[in-house]
Amino acid sequence: MINRRNFIIGAAGLVSATQFPALSLARTSSTELELIAGPAKKKLFRPDAEASDVWAYNGEVPGPEIRVRKGDRVRVRFTNNLEEPTSIHWHGIRIDNAMDGVSGLTQEAVQPGASFVYDFEVPDAGTYWYHAHNKSWNQVGRGLYGPMIIDEPERPFDSSHDITLVLDDWRLRRPGVLDTESFGSLMDWSHGGRLGNWITVNGGAVPVTALKRGEAYRLRLINAANARVFEIDPNRFDAKVLAYDGQALSEPISLAYAPAMLGPAQRMDLLVVPQENFALEEVSSDDPFVMAEFKVEGVATAAVTAPAVAINAIPEPDIANARRVKVLMEGGAMGGFVEITYQGKKLQGEDVQSTRQTWAFNGVANLADDPLFVAERGQTIIIETINRTAWVHAMHVHGHHFRVISRSGSEVDEGKPWRDTFLIGPNQTTEIAFVTDNPGKWLYHCHMLEHAAAGMTTWFTVA
Incomplete structure (x- = not known):
């Protein structure tokens, strides 16, 4: 478990109180949901404070809670009422690649005034979320995200005992x-x-x-x-x-x-x-x-037996026959001089200011022309990520779940649970293992969204 013993991120002192907002689902038919991205007003501070200019799905921040069952086919008609292109990524869902929502890699961004239909099946029960994936540092930061809950075929908790809590911090x-x-x-x-x-x-x-x-x-x-x-x-x-x-x-x-x-x-x-x-x-x-x-x-009744939660079927990595891939993370403030290549050019002088690329994976900033690796379907991959920066990063693999199999300087999580995002501290090395069972082009990037925009984004292909 990543915990205080490994690294600490300080939180600003905060005080407050507002009402608990309702999360609702907009449905246009029995099979199709509607999401509309657009500007909205929302009070983020005290009830008597001014409303902030936010970007929202269906006028809400967070966006509507989408709730379906494992195995369902989901159709979402998405309309972009923003003044800039956008797309939706369905975070953590082992989704069909064409529906992953990564503008510039799996789809073209949805232009202002245009629509796009996301159509996919959901293979795993669990807690997921959706968020903008074009200029995410700006669009997610302004409010473009919402929860997506995939229920087990037989729900162990009814709706009154199953509570979603979406955490965010605002500047x-x-x-x-x-x-x-x-x-x-x-x-x-x-x-x-x-x-x-x-x-x-x-x-x-x-x-x-x-x-x-x-x-x-x-x-x-x-x-x-x-x-x-x-x-x-x-x-x-x-x-x-x-x-x-x-x-x-x-x-x-x-x-x-x-x-x-x-x-x-x-x-x-x-x-x-x-x-x-x-x-x-x-x-x-x-x-x-x-x-x-x-x-x-109320008054407590007899002792409660907690409902059992079903486990999803994810293929286990074959560690003994795995292919190893190394990712060296460099750059950022206090990282010393790093030679960075961006769009085929080595950055020099004021290039960092103009390109805003301050981080690199294996010396390359942002989406390279060539993938980090090409894997056959069903192959086990071990990614060894080495953090040579002064900062914490949250590394996310699209389209797959993995197990953390080693982490320098700290314990591996008890039971090596499946994850789709892991934290890695300064000067730490972490190994993850997964089976490439989902064909297509997939991102591997830091989910500190500013870090991703400034270079910490790469991709791989499953043939």
């Missing part, structure tokens, strides 16, 4: 409105990414949720922040971990090493059987910050 300026002028700051791109100074859960600050005493609940945590790593200790309210990144564990576990680090794009499902009021807190500082409160009501 606000006085009088409590979104700071839009600082998007694209080279300081953010070359340092730790765009960190905010205000935390919301499901679009509001410190929501309060009523729970029944002694009953089992699933809390689905999704980190939608551009760069913030949330530090969370489930042991503070006797919760157990049910799943990481949408993939259920064989049984609920209590964390031996807490708190846990929830990086950008990562998810964590928790099992809680509340007896007293409790709070979900960010605990990276000496004074924990309350992100959400839970009021426990």
Whole structure:
């Protein structure tokens, strides 16, 4: 488990309170959903504060919660009412490559006023999310994201006991409105990414949720922040971990090493059987910050047996016969001189300022003409990622789930759970293993969105 013993990301001191917003699903027919991206107004700070200019799906931040069942075919008619091109990535879902939503790689970006139909089947139950994947540093940072929950064929938790919590941090300026002028700051791109100074859960600050005493609940945590790593200790309210990144564990576990680090794009499902009021807190500082409160009501009944959560079938890596690929991460502030090639040219002098490319994988910034590797279908790949930068990164593999098989300087997560995003600290080396069972062109990139834009993006092909 990545935890405080490995590295610490500080959180800004925050205070607040707003109402818990509803997440709803827009449906145009029994088989087709509708998502519309466009400008909107939203109060992110106190109820008496000014509304911020945000970008939203169907006018909501987060966007509507899309909820389907494992094995369903999903059709989403997406319309772009922004003034710039965009696309939607369905994060963590082992999706058909043409529907992955990566503009410039798997599809052309959807132009202003145009529409695109995403049509795919969902193979795995779990907690996922969707977000913009064109200029993500700008579009996700302004609010273009939402939860996607894929239920088991037989739901172990009913709707009143299955709660989604989308975490985000926002950079606000006085009088409590979104700071839009600082998007694209080279300081953010070359340092730790765009960190905010205000935390919301499901679009509001410190929501309060009523729970029944002694009953089992699933809390689905999704980190939608551009760069913030949330530090969370489930042991503070006797919760157990049910799943990481949408993939259920064989049984609920209590964390031996807490708190846990929830990086950008990562998810964590928790099992809680509340007896007293409790709070979900960010605990990276000496004074924990309350992100959400839970009021426990009623009288406890007999002892509860927590529902069993089904495990998805993901092919196990064949470590003994794996092909190894090395990725050296370099660059960024305090990284020393690094020779970077971008679009076939070695950057010199003021090129960094003009191209804004400050990071590199194996000396290359951003999408190279050639893939990082080409794999046969069904091949086991081990990616050894070596972080020679001064910063933490959240590395995401598209189209696949993997196991972390080694991590220098710290423990490998108990049971080596399936993940689609992993955290790697400064001067740390991490190995992941997965089976390339999904054909197409897939990204491997840092989900600190400013880092991805500034060079930490590559791709691979499954033939």
